[in-house]
Amino acid sequence: MDKVKERKNNIGSLFDNIAKHYDLLNHLLSLNIDKIWRRKAIKNLSTTKENLLDIATGTCDFALEKIKQDKAKNITGIDLSKEMLAVGKQKVEKANLSSRITLQQEDCTNLSFPDESFDALTCAFGVRNFNNLDKGLEEMFRVLKPKSEIVILEFSYPKNVIIRFFYNFYFTCILPLIGKLISKDKSAYTYLPKSVKGFIWGEAFLSHLTKVGFSNTEYKTLTFGIATIYKAVKE
Numbered sequence: 001m002d003k004v005k006e007r008k009n010n011i012g013s014l015f016d017n018i019a020k021h022y023d024l025l026n027h028l029l030s031l032n033i034d035k036i037w038r039r040k041a042i043k044n045l046s047t048t049k050e051n052l053l054d055i056a057t058g059t060c061d062f063a064l065e066k067i068k069q070d071k072a073k074n075i076t077g078i079d080l081s082k083e084m085l086a087v088g089k090q091k092v093e094k095a096n097l098s099s100r101i102t103l104q105q106e107d108c109t110n111l112s113f114p115d116e117s118f119d120a121l122t123c124a125f126g127v128r129n130f131n132n133l134d135k136g137l138e139e140m141f142r143v144l145k146p147k148s149e150i151v152i153l154e155f156s157y158p159k160n161v162i163i164r165f166f167y168n169f170y171f172t173c174i175l176p177l178i179g180k181l182i183s184k185d186k187s188a189y190t191y192l193p194k195s196v197k198g199f200i201w202g203e204a205f206l207s208h209l210t211k212v213g214f215s216n217t218e219y220k221t222l223t224f225g226i227a228t229i230y231k232a233v234k235e
């Protein structure tokens with residue numbers, strides 16, 4: 001088993017270790033561009049949803065932004081990491097949104113929810129961490145109601161060779177160093193670039209959405225292709 005697969009199998013504990021510093025590092029290392037990406041991704045939700053499932057909700061930035069944009073009345077946020085959820089719970093309570101955002105620890109490849117429970121589903125920077133991508137996407141499809149949409153935000157890989165050079169240098173040399181200095185856990189920020197490089201994006205990812213049953217699949221790249229928004233519908 002290679003190291004990336006091994007880390008995926010222990011993804012909950014990996015994020016447990018960096019939960020307290022996650023938001024600081026996330027915004028610092030992305031120069032706050034991650035906030036813009038999230039806002040743009042959420043704008044792809046067509047209407048205000050009654051019950052939305054946010055997979056890999058982490059510290060709840062994505063869930064809170066959906067409430068701010070009035071894209072969801074009620075949100076269920078799930079994550080494998082207990083410590084990330086604990087940080088998220090504090091932010092939800094501080095925003096007085098505990099009645100609208102429910103958090104629980106779940107494995108995205110084996111969800112506890114009944115079929116057709118939600119009228120929308122979102123996931124930011126989580127699908128590349130699934131230890132079984134198709135199984136996770138199948139579960140997403142299962143818990144969605146017919147005519148519901150899915151919006152996924154994920155890292156991708158720049159096509160431009162110059163951008164890719166600086167991207168690789170930053171991801172390989174700078175990011176792990178800063179991550180280690182602040183979080184004291186270099187392994188988590190060594191895993192990040194490896195997980196991005198080893199993942200699929202663009203048409204290749206859309207093919208997996210189609211494979212499990214989604215239709216009307218589309219994607220748009222952000223910031224030179226560093227991130228990508230995917231959208232699909234369950235007919």
